[in-house]
Amino acid sequence: MKSDSLKLIVILFGQLLTIMDIFIINVSIPSIQHDIEASNGEMQLIISSYLIGFASFLITGGRLGDLYGRKKIFIIGLLMFMLSSIGCGLAAGSVLLIISRFVQGCSAALMSPQVLSMIQIVFSKHEQRTKAMGWYGITIGAGTILGQFLGGYFSSLTFMKEPWRLIFYINIPVCLLAVFSGIRILNESKTMSTGKFDRIGVVLLAAGLFSFTYALTMGEHKEFGMINIILIIISVSILIYFIRNQKSRMNKGKPYLMDLKLFSFKNFNLGILAVSFFFIMLDSYFYILALFFQEGLKINPLASGEIIVFQGMGFILASVVSPQLILLYGKKFLISGLGVIIFILILQGCLFTAKAPFLLLYLILFIHGLGVGSVIPSLANIALSEIPGKLAGNASGVYITFQQIAAIAGIILIGSIFYYFLGTEPLFDDYRKAFEITLFTNIICVIIVIISIVKTPADLLLKRK
Incomplete structure (x- = not known):
């Protein structure tokens, strides 16, 4: 029997690629726009096309895995991701880059649901699954930090013309390693079916x-x-x-395509509600924080990125230690993590001023990352806890779809609130006011998440005897 740990490593390659390529392009936008002579509208599509393809086909990807084999669809997704990355790297103009990024997103939609569903199947025992979900959380944090770091690093290289193309070529060896390892290590699993689609x-x-x-x-x-x-x-x-x-x-x-019986499971509905409001809060917070740092506090982009890295470090650390604490204290630990997030959001509203020292910013965002990292892995565990194996892929696709759409909706809705209170010719006090109001909105979202988790069974996340 092949080691479950090796299987988890291979599975998480897919999640790492998915998250990394959401963020890796952001730092390279000026270089790409200059070299391919893209308009602002074309750059918007280059950034957005990945997310559009990803969100549009997640449920389909999950269902394909259930019907035709999760290992098979995972490996097909990796191969498509590699080929579309090559297309991105070779793109001479914006049209091919937009199309290749869209295919990249569709490829990620094939991989991502298989990651969660294979974790559910490979780690059938509650304690093992909780620890595996901790590593899932670590991968999200690592992908976020690595994507932003590699995007900046590759774009700054001088030994070749248009070095930003390396942000796509780096996916090739990772995909090849994951494909060959997946073929040898992963076991196939699928729902008993006639194969009709x-x-x-x-x-x-x-x-x-x-x-x-x-x-x-x-x-x-x-x-x-x-x-x-x-x-x-x-x-x-x-x-x-x-x-x-x-x-x-x-x-x-x-x-x-979608088994509506999923919504008859109480924990699945509560998990969907929790993850939706959590990501409405989280992604809008990241978006507004970057604006507030750079335009309100006048912190340069490089220094702003360095501060946010501390947040990622807290996220990864919490993802490492939280599985054991979740098994001991269950949803009490989860609610404590959400309480930390609320406390830190209040502190940010009070202490993030023009005179705030960088050390204070590092510390507050590190603690915020601890709170976020203690929550995210367990949200998926709650949603998928009652789901039978035959619906694992379908449930994973629906879960991640809600997560992605909530993230985008949060940026639009809470971002609109921020800009409304900012006004047309904002001064620092206007930035402070807008930031504080959006933090209050974020706190309301976190409270809804807490209510959702309170309604789950008391022993849902605890270590089973």
């Missing part, structure tokens, strides 16, 4: 999610206008029709 459901769901995420991601970079609103109305209409279509197909015994 709901293609109409894929088209409906992809169209609905594509329209929704496109409207939100483009609204992130410019004014949220009538076109965005129309797209959201269209997407909601398509998604409502999709749900009705899925109910009809299930009742008639036809192949379906």
